[in-house]
Each structure stands twice: as structure tokens, then as C-alpha cells.
Amino acid sequence: xxxxxxxxxxxxxxxxxxxxxxxxxxxxxxxxxxxxxxxxxxxxxxxxxxxxxxxxxxxxxxxxxxxxxxxxxxxxxxxxxxxxxxxxxxxxxxxxxxxxxxxxxxxxxxxxxxxxxxxxxxxxxxxxxxxxxxxxxxxxxxxxxxxxxxxxxxxxxxxxxxxxxxxxxxxxxxxxxxxxxxxxxxxxxxxxxxxxxxxxxxxxxxxxxxxxxxxxxxxxxxxxxxxxxxxxxxxxxxxxxxxxxxxxxxxxxxxxxxxxxxxxxxxxxxxxxxxxxxxxxxxxxxxxxxxxxxxxxxxxxxxxxxxxxxxxxxxxxxxxxxxxxxxxxxxxxxxxxxxxxxxxxxxxxxxxxxxxxxxxxxxxxxxxxxxxxxxxxxxxxxxxxxxxxxxxxxxxxxxxxxxxxxxxxxxxxxxxxxxxxxxxxxxxxxxxxxxxxxxxxxxxxxxxxxxxxxxxxxxxxxxxxxxxxxxxxxxxxxxxxxxxxxxxxxxxxxxxxxxxxxxxxxxxxxxxxxxxxxxxxxxxxxxxxxxxxxxxxxxxxxxxxxxxxxxxxxxxxxxxxxxxxxxxxxxxxxxxxxxxxxxxxxxxxxxxxxxxxxxxxxxxxxxxxxxxxxxxxxxxxxxxxxxxxxxxxxxxxxxxxxxxxxxxxxxxxxxxxxxxxxxxxxxxxxxxxxxxxxxxxxxxxxxxxxxxxxxxxxxxxxxxxxxxxxxxxxxxxxxxxxxxxxxxxxxxxxxxxxxxxxxxxxxxxxxxxxxxxxxxxxxxxxxxxxxxxxxxxxxxxxxxxxxxxxxxxxxxxxxx
Numbered sequence: 001x002x003x004x005x006x007x008x009x010x011x012x013x014x015x016x017x018x019x020x021x022x023x024x025x026x027x028x029x030x031x032x033x034x035x036x037x038x039x040x041x042x043x044x045x046x047x048x049x050x051x052x053x054x055x056x057x058x059x060x061x062x063x064x065x066x067x068x069x070x071x072x073x074x075x076x077x078x079x080x081x082x083x084x085x086x087x088x089x090x091x092x093x094x095x096x097x098x099x100x101x102x103x104x105x106x107x108x109x110x111x112x113x114x115x116x117x118x119x120x121x122x123x124x125x126x127x128x129x130x131x132x133x134x135x136x137x138x139x140x141x142x143x144x145x146x147x148x149x150x151x152x153x154x155x156x157x158x159x160x161x162x163x164x165x166x167x168x169x170x171x172x173x174x175x176x177x178x179x180x181x182x183x184x185x186x187x188x189x190x191x192x193x194x195x196x197x198x199x200x201x202x203x204x205x206x207x208x209x210x211x212x213x214x215x216x217x218x219x220x221x222x223x224x225x226x227x228x229x230x231x232x233x234x235x236x237x238x239x240x241x242x243x244x245x246x247x248x249x250x251x252x253x254x255x256x257x258x259x260x261x262x263x264x265x266x267x268x269x270x271x272x273x274x275x276x277x278x279x280x281x282x283x284x285x286x287x288x289x290x291x292x293x294x295x296x297x298x299x300x301x302x303x304x305x306x307x308x309x310x311x312x313x314x315x316x317x318x319x320x321x322x323x324x325x326x327x328x329x330x331x332x333x334x335x336x337x338x339x340x341x342x343x344x345x346x347x348x349x350x351x352x353x354x355x356x357x358x359x360x361x362x363x364x365x366x367x368x369x370x371x372x373x374x375x376x377x378x379x380x381x382x383x384x385x386x387x388x389x390x391x392x393x394x395x396x397x398x399x400x401x402x403x404x405x406x407x408x409x410x411x412x413x414x415x416x417x418x419x420x421x422x423x424x425x426x427x428x429x430x431x432x433x434x435x436x437x438x439x440x441x442x443x444x445x446x447x448x449x450x451x452x453x454x455x456x457x458x459x460x461x462x463x464x465x466x467x468x469x470x471x472x473x474x475x476x477x478x479x480x481x482x483x484x485x486x487x488x489x490x491x492x493x494x495x496x497x498x499x500x501x502x503x504x505x506x507x508x509x510x511x512x513x514x515x516x517x518x519x520x521x522x523x524x525x526x527x528x529x530x531x532x533x534x535x536x537x538x539x540x541x542x543x544x545x546x547x548x549x550x551x552x553x554x555x556x557x558x559x560x561x562x563x564x565x566x567x568x569x570x571x572x573x574x575x576x577x578x579x580x581x582x583x584x585x586x587x588x589x590x591x592x593x594x595x596x597x598x599x600x601x602x603x604x605x606x607x608x609x610x611x612x613x614x615x616x617x618x619x620x621x622x623x624x625x626x627x628x629x630x631x632x633x634x635x636x637x638x639x640x641x642x643x644x645x646x647x648x649x650x651x652x653x654x655x656x657x658x659x660x661x662x663x664x665x666x667x668x669x670x671x672x673x674x675x676x677x678x679x680x681x682x683x684x685x686x687x688x689x690x691x692x693x694x695x696x697x698x699x700x701x702x703x704x705x706x707x708x709x710x711x712x713x714x715x716x717x718x719x720x721x722x723x724x725x726x727x728x729x730x731x732x733x734x735x736x737x738x739x740x741x742x743x744x745x746x747x748x749x750x751x752x753x754x755x756x757x758x759x760x761x762x763x764x765x766x767x768x769x770x771x772x773x774x775x776x777x778x779x780x781x782x783x784x785x786x787x788x789x790x791x792x793x794x795x796x797x798x799x800x
Contacts, residue, residue, distance in 0.1 A: 052106040052113075053174070056200045058085040069100035069175045077196055081118040081154045086198035089176075095184050096133075099197055100175035107172050107202070113161040115145040117176060117200040120154045124193035131177050131295065132157050132200070136169040138742070138769070143295055144174070154198075159269065161202065174202060179295045216516035216533065219576045219606065219675070222282050222556030224516050224533035226574060228581050229286070230254065231274045232532035233307040233369075233428070234510040236501040237340065243503050244277045244340045245510060246308040246323065249289050250531045260520045265530035271297055273308045273325060275341065275592070281503070281536060282559040282608045286572040286582045287341055288592040292325055298335050299346040302327040307428070307497060309370040312340075313378065313410055322410045324382065326368035327351065332384050334411050341592060343744050343762075347411045353384055357404070359417035364390035365400035369497070371429040372406075373438070373469050380406035381469045382413070383420065386427035388445050395447030396455060398425050403470065420473040422464060423455040428497040431469060434507065437545050440464045440473055441482060443496050454478075459485040461498050461511065465545065482539075482547045486513045489552040492525045494532065500539060504560055507539040509550050562611035562673055565696040566785055568776070569607070571596035571622075575675070578639070579603035583690075585742075593745045596691040601630060604639045604679040612696070616671035619699040620649050621664035625690040626656030630682025632691075634667055639677040646677075653689050660692060666699045706777035706788040707731045714768065716799035721768045723794060726758040727751070727775050740774040767798040 054065050063074045071093030080086040087099055107113065119130050132145035142161070149155030157176075176197050184191035216227035225231075231247030238244075249272040253265045272289035291297045292305035299305075302325075309324040323335045323344065331351035335344040353370070355361040364387060371383040385401035393399050402417035420429070426445035431438060441463040444456045456462040461483035464473060471477065487493035490513050498511040512532040521527035538557055540548045563569075572582045572594040580603050585593040596605065620634050630653055635646040649667030682688040707730035714723050725739045734750045743761035751757045771794060778787040 051201045051203050052103055053101060053200050053202050057083050057198055058087045059083045061085075063087055063099075066099045066101050069098055069177075070094045070096040072097040074099055079120075079196060081120070081198040083198075086118075086120075086196045088194065088196050090194045092192040092194070093185075095180050095191055096175070096177045097192070098176040098178075098195075099200075100173055101200075103172045103174060103202065104170070105172075107161075107169070108204075113144075114158075114203045115161050115174075115201065116156060116158040117145060118154050118198040119147070119149060119157055119176065119195055120152070121149065121193050121195040122152050124151060124189050126151050128193070129179055130155075130157055130195070131179070132159070133175055133177055134161055135171075135173045135175070137171045141296060174200075176200075179300070216519040217576055218554070219608075221554045222559075223535040223537075223554050224513070225278075225284050225536060226276060226286065226533070227516055227519075228574065228577055229274065230516060230531045231276070231534050232512045233497040234512060234534040235308045235310050235371075235430075235499045236508070236510045236536075237310040237312075238501045238503050239312065239340055241503075242277050242279045243281070243501055243508075244275060244310070245534060246310050247274045247276075247512075247534055248306045248308070248532075249274045254531060256520075259527075261527045262517075262529045262531065265532075267304070267306060267328075271303065271305050273305050273323065277340075280559045280561045280563060280609065281508075281557050283563055283573050283575045285570055286574065286594055288582065288584045288594050290323070290335075290342060290344055290592075292323075292333075292335065292344070293327065298344045299325075299327075299333045299349075301346075301350055302331075302333050304328045305333075307369045309372045309382075310340075311372040311374055311380065311410065313374055313380065315409065320410070322372070324352070324370040324372055326370060326384075329366035329368045329387075330354075331367050332370045332382075336411060339746075347409075352411060352413065353382070353404075353417075357413060357417060358415070359404070359419075360384075360402055363393050363400070365398075365402075366427075369427050369429055371431050371499075373431045373433065375433070375469055378408075379469075380410050381431070382406050383429040383431055383440070385420070385429070386425065388426065388447060395445055395449045396424055396452045397421055397475065398445070401425055401429055401442070403473070418470070420471070421475060422473065423462065423475050423478050424451055424458075427495070428461070430499045432500045433469075434502070434541075435545065436467070438466050438469050438471075439500065439547070440466070440471075440477075441498055441500070443498070456481050457485070459487075459493070459496065461496055463547065479546050481549060483509065483511060483550050483552060486552070489513065490515055490518070492518045492528050494528075494530060506560075507541070508536050508557065509539045510534055510536050511552065513552065515554070559609045562609045563607055565607075565610050565612055565617060565676075567695075568778075568787065569694040570594070571605075571691040571693055573607065574605055575608035576606040577604065580605055585692075585740075593740055595625070597687070599680050599688050599690070600686070601680060601682040601688065602641075604677055606639065606678070607676045607694075609673055610676045611673045612670045614671055615698075616669045617696040617698065618666055618669050619664055619697045620651065620667045621662060621695045621697070622651060623660055623662050623692040624651075624653060625658045625660050625692070626653050626688075627658055627690070628682055628684040628686045628688050629653050629655035630680060630684070630688035633679045633681060635677040635679055636670065636674045637677070638675075639679055641679055641681070655684070656689075658690065667696075670696075704786065706735060706779055706786065708735065708737070708775065708777040708788070708790060710775045710790045710792050712773045712792040712794045714794055714797040716797070717762075719766055719800050721763045721765060721797045721799050722760050723763060723768070723773065724758065724760040725773045725775065725792065726756055727777065727790075728756045729753055729777075731779065733779060736778045738776040738778075740776075742768075742771055766800055768796065770794065770796040 077088040131143045144161035145157040145159035147157040230250035233248040256262045271293035275287040276284045293302035305325040332353035334352045366387040387400045389398040389400045401420040404417040405414040424444040428443035464477035492514045516533040517531040581598045583597045632651040634649040709728040729751045737748045737757040739746045746759040748757040775790040
């Protein structure tokens with residue numbers, strides 16, 4: 001085992017809140033974004049339909065420019081899907097051994113590409129999954145096309161490649177591979193078979209452009225929660241004064257044309273769960289996607305991740321967090337972590353709920369849509385299932401959902417699953433407890449069979465009540481409808497999925513509707529394609545505990561707390577926005593760090609209800625990565641750029657190469673509570689800059705550096721490179737410590753004097769390049785807080 005220690009560089013700035021969470025030199029993996037109306041660059045139809053792959057059908061008489069990746073041989077074969085030739089891959093040494101082509105400079109930022117290839121294999125298992133994978137530098141690998149093929153037959157790999165908006169990748173390659181396994185040589189017939197490839201295509205279908213417009217969330221309204229991405233099947237989890245909302249990442253299916261009309265959402269490509277959080281229910285921090293399923297996900301056995309559920313439990317004195325998900329309708333999986341944001345691991349390596357689970361499957365029910373509750377004794381319960389079922393079940397009483405006890409570890413089950421007999425059940429189980437009563441809510445079906453007397457209508461959220469998480473859940477416990485169908489509420493239909501949570505003594509309901517999709521197509525419901533967005537509205541109760549029907553609307557809820565401008569504000573914290581999106585700075589399987597990106601002249605982002613206090617702020621700063629360059633304008637209560645009356649300060653950002661830097665400026669003294677609009681302007685075309693953090697303070701204040709001793713080291717563990725970052729508190733008071741690396745982030749809310757904050761980050765790679773980890777130490781909160789940022793370098797490391 002080798003240990004390598006890095007070099008430390010400390011940064012301080014003369015502000016009350018100094019420093020930043022800026023990350024230097026990281027390869028970004030972007031959340032897929034899409035063009036807003038009118039944002040696409042002009043280009044000819046011929047350009048938009050050109051295959052950027054050279055020698056795609058191997059008809060040039062040579063293999064070049066294709067080369068073999070990671071060991072093996074390529075040779076031309078006259079056994080082709082079309083034309084005279086294909087390429088034959090032999091002597092493979094790894095699952096990544098396959099034809100590889102450099103597309104650097106041929107693909108553009110923000111572009112959407114249709115990807116396909118023909119593949120055939122003649123030996124090995126009866127069926128085999130193959131991928132076309134994109135590599136864009138560092139440890140960024142994305143499966144952009146897939147297919148499960150039959151032995152001895154040509155089959156098709158297909159998919160969509162959404163490149164990060166912002167900067168065109170410095171390098172881009174595609175290659176064909178089979179799913180990763182740790183030791184393919186142990187069973188080469190299963191994992192290292194020869195195969196042929198023909199007719200590879202990577203074709204631009206939607207050019208890069210701006211992000212979603214602000215039309216989906218109008219300033220003053222709070223629904224939908226965010227307007228720069230979609231998110232469905234919301235599961236809300238309140239923890240330490242924040243609510244975290246986990247959603248199905250519909251954005252993975254978004255593929256709009258020049259009129260912003262997408263192909264339909266099939267859900268088949270979705271293998272990520274999005275996370276956003278808020279302490280005030282108006283400003284939402286985007287924590288990016290969790291790569292749950294697929295070959296690069298935490299649960300490699302799963303193809304999809306839909307409809308999450310979430311819970312925490314203290315086990316052996318330590319709080320653990322559990323993310324349950326649906327692998328399409330076939331099974332339910334679980335991931336675990338030490339924080340609501342990960343990093344996530346799969347404790348089982350297989351489904352938690354499958355057809356083999358006692359009592360789980362019968363009469364054609366679907367095994368999906370988990371819900372979870374932990375009672376006061378610490379006993380966990382999992383609810384799952386759905387569908388209309390097969391005879392003898394009926395649409396009025398399909399009996400397709402189940403509950404089962406969880407083991408003490410929350411990742412095992414105990415006993416046999418029991419039937420939930422919910423009237424006209426279809427999907428979307430959720431259970432919560434209030435004042436000793438348990439509420440089981442669900443989405444009803446769309447059957448043409450008329451509801452039985454007293455039963456709920458089609459496509460609504462209905463609920464039952466019982467005294468125990470075990471029910472009994474029978475039609476006698478049915479109480480009524482809590483939310484009507486979305487067509488009645490918003491003029492656009494579709495399914496629904498809900499969860500309930502309590503924050504600061506008030507109960508709320510999270511649900512989804514196709515409102516952002518509707519806004520992006522100009523309000524024409526005929527052009528909506530099944531892309532859903534999360535809303536939140538307040539829930540009230542009758543004296544007997546029954547719920548009043550929730551009025552779904554765009555207005556939403558009131559802001560429950562002001563935003564503190566004197567703590568570091570992550571730029572991906574968004575109240576309202578126009579034209580921007582977010583992108584990951586870390587692997588989607590690690591604790592996420594994001595940036596604000598795809599920023600063009602005329603775009604803006606707003607923070608709602610910012611309380612500057614009586615003394616106010618006189619300085620504004622940012623950690624920013626200049627590109628074309630431009631200006632960040634600080635405006636109060638309006639994004640109107642035609643006047644200077646709302647303008648309190650401007651930061652000039654010179655053109656640059658994307659290197660993170662700290663910039664600050666004085667602003668007019670700003671006191672009281674305001675909505676802060678950060679408007680972006682520039683004289684050059686293209687993206688102006690990316691942004692990591694904002695901060696406000698008092699100009700000219702002396703700042704004493706926070707006393708931290710910081711070190712970073714790398715080590716090899718099981719053939720993978722791990723990076724460990726450690727910070728020792730040299731102050732005589734507690735310090736909050738935030739660690740940021742290319743492989744994840746970790747925040748320690750309170751590190752006692754003389755104690756250390758330490759975290760090991762798994763790169764998931766055998767080799768890592770030299771890089772920089774960033775540590776921010778902060779003492780205090782609000783206007784009196786002071787912070788220091790430390791950059792610690794670590795060298796390149798190769799294991800094995």
C-alpha cells in the first residue's frame with residue numbers, strides 16, 4: 001500500500017465571510033440540460049443530421065480511425081450487418097476492450113445526440129448486454145446507448161447522449177463495451193467474448209443552447225419547486241431543519257426539438273434519482289443526480305431507478321440513511337449512506353424485494369413504488385407494489401400492494417409480505433404518522449370499470465387511516481380523496497405520486513404535475529410529453545384527523561424562514577431563474593458538489609427573501625470560472641435590466657479559461673429583506689462563466705484566518721485509488737469544516753477544539769491524476785461568521 005501526501009495552499013480574503021467552496025481543476029459531469037424556446041443556435045438541417053463518427057460502417061478498407069481500447073485486436077470482417085465490412089473484436093482483456101474513436105472537437109456543449117450501433121456476438125451466454133460508452137476525460141464515463149442482444153444475431157444499441165451545457169469537453173471518445181465486472185478473466189466466455197460492430201452513428205438531434213426559461217416558476221409563486229430540471233415521484237424527508245426531496249430524474253428522457261417538443265417520456269432510460277433541499281421551501285439547492293442504477297451506478301444489478309422512498313434510523317449509535325427505489329416494475333432496491341446526500345453504496349448487491357420475497361408477488365402485481373416508515377419503537381416497514389392486477393382481482397379492489405417488516409438493519413425483510421386492499425389502488429404508496437394515526441395514501445387507477453359506491457375517482461390521490469403501520473389496510477379504513485387529478489387542477493393530465501412531511505409544525509404534501517413541460521411548449525397540452533415537476537402545498541386536518549382536500553396550484557406555500565446572506569451560498573441554490581442550469585463537479589455516485597452553468601447574457605438567477613439585517617451588507621463576492629467573460633449585476637426585487645434603480649453593485653468578470661477564481665466588489669449598503677436578482681450580461685457570444693458560490697459581507701473588515709491543519713493523502717485499496725482529506729481544528733472553539741474533492745464532498749457541522757474532520761473518498765478508478773482538494777473552515781454564523789479556504793494538492797497515483 002502506498003501513501004502520498006499533498007501540498008497545502010491557504011487562501012483568505014478580507015471579508016466578514018471570506019473564502020469559498022470553489023473547486024479547482026475538476027472535470028465536470030453535467031446534469032443533462034435542454035434548450036429553452038428560441039435558445040438554439042442557428043444551423044442548417046444538413047449539419048444537424050450529420051454523423052460525426054468517421055468510417056462508421058468500416059467501408060473504408062481499413063479499421064482506422066478506430067483503435068482498440070484496453071487490450072485486444074481489431075480486424076475487418078466480411079460478415080457485416082450492411083455493406084461489405086464490419087469490425088471484429090478479438091483477444092479482449094477487459095470488459096472495456098472494444099473499438100474506440102476520438103470525437104474531440106466534433107461534439108458540442110449542450111448538444112443532444114442520437115446514438116446507435118449494430119453489434120453481434122456468436123459465443124457465450126444466450127443473451128448479453130452491450131453499451132456504447134462516452135469518455136469525456138478524468139473519470140467521466142457515460143453509457144449513451146445500450147441493448148440486450150441474442151447470441152448469433154445482429155442487434156441494435158441505441159440511446160441519447162446529452163452533453164454538458166457550458167464548455168465543450170476538452171476530449172470526447174466513444175467505444176463499445178460489455179458490462180463491467182471485477183474479474184472478467186474468471187469467466188471469459190461470459191464476459192470477454194469476441195463480437196462484431198457495424199454502422200455506428202452519433203448524430204446531433206438538438207443543438208446546445210440555453211437552459212429552461214423562468215416561465216415554469218414565476219417569481220412570487222413557489223410551484224413548481226424548480227424550473228431548470230424535471231423531477232417526478234417526489235419523496236420528501238425532513239431532517240435537521242431542512243426538507244430533502246428525492247425525485248425520479250425525468251430530465252434523462254428530455255429530448256426536445258427546435259420547438260421544445262420532446263419525444264415522449266418512456267421512463268426506460270431513467271437510472272438516476274435527483275435530490276433538492278430547502279430550509280425555507282422557496283429557495284432550493286440542487287444536489288444533482290444520484291447514479292443509482294446501470295453499469296456505473298451504485299446498484300449495478302438494476303436497470304432503472306424510479307419512485308424513491310427515504311428514511312433514517314440510528315443503528316449502533318450512528319444515524320444511517322436509506323434510499324429505496326424501484327427497478328422499473330420488477331423489483332425494489334436499497335442504498336445506504338451516512339448522510340442524506342451520500343455517498344451511496346449498495347449493501348446487498350441484489351434487490352431487497354423481488355418475486356422471490358415471500359408474499360410479494362401474485363396475480364400480476366408490479367413490484368415498484370416503495371414507501372417506508374419507522375415507528376416509535378424503531379421498527380421499519382416497507383410498502384410497495386401496484387397495478388390493476390389479474391383475475392380474480394378487480395380494478396375496484398386490485399389488492400396489488402403489500403407491506404412487510406424490515407429487519408433492524410433496514411436492508412432486510414422479516415416474515416411474509418401482507419396485502420394492502422386499497423380501493424381502486426394503482427401506484428404511489430406513501431405512509432406517514434401523525435398524532436398516533438397512520439395515513440396510507442396512493443394514486444388510483446384509470447380503469448374503465450366504474451368505481452364502486454363510495455370509492456374514489458380515477459387518477460386521484462386517495463388515503464386510508466389506521467392505528468398501526470400494519471393497518472389493517474382494508475376498504476373499511478378508506479377515508480377519501482386528498483388531491484384531485486392534475487387535469488382538473490392545471491389543464492394537463494397524467495399520473496401522480498405524492499408524499500407528506502412535517503416541517504416546523506406544519507404538514508405539507510409533495511406531488512407532481514406536468515406544469516413545467518406545459519410552460520415550455522407555450523401552454524399547449526397536446527404537446528406535453530409526460531415530463532413531470534414537483535409541487536408542494538400545505539395540508540390541513542379536521543379535528544378527527546382526516547385530511548382536508550389539498551388545493552393544488554402555482555402559488556404554493558409561504559417562505560418559512562429568510563435566507564442568510566452571510567453564510568456561503570451555493571450558486572445552485574435557486575429561488576427563481578431564467579436560462580441557467582446546473583452541472584456536477586463530482587461523480588454522481590459520490591456526495592455531490594455542483595456549479596451554476598450555461599450562463600448567457602440576459603440570463604438571471606434569484607434568491608428569495610434574503611435578510612440583510614439592520615446593519616446590512618456592503619460587499620458581494622463570488623467564486624467563479626470565467627469563460628467568455630461579462631458582468632454579474634446585483635439587483636434588488638426585480639430582474640429588470642432597463643433601469644439602474646434596482647442595481648446595487650456589479651462584478652466585472654474578465655474572459656478566461658474556466659479556472660476558478662475569487663472576485664469581489666463593494667455594493668450599496670443593503671439592509672432589510674429583499675429578493676436578490678443576479679443578472680448576467682456580456683458582450684461576447686457563448687457562455688459567460690460558471691459559478692460555484694456567492695457571499696455577502698462588510699467591505700474592508702479584517703479577517704483572522706481559521707486555524708486548521710490540513711493534509712491530503714492517497715492510498716490504494718483493493719486496486720482502487722482512495723483520497724483521504726483530514727483537517728485538525730487548532731482553534732479554541734468549534735469549527736464547521738467542508739471538504740470538497742473531485743470524488744465527493746463531506747461537511748462536518750461542528751468539529752471540537754483539537755479534534756479532526758477526516759473523510760476517505762473512493763475514486764472508483766485504478767489511477768487518478770494530480771489534483772486539488774479544498775477545505776473550508778468556518779467559525780460562527782450570520783454576519784459575524786469568518787471562514788478560511790485551504791487548497792491542498794495531491795499527486796497523481798496509480799494502483800496495481
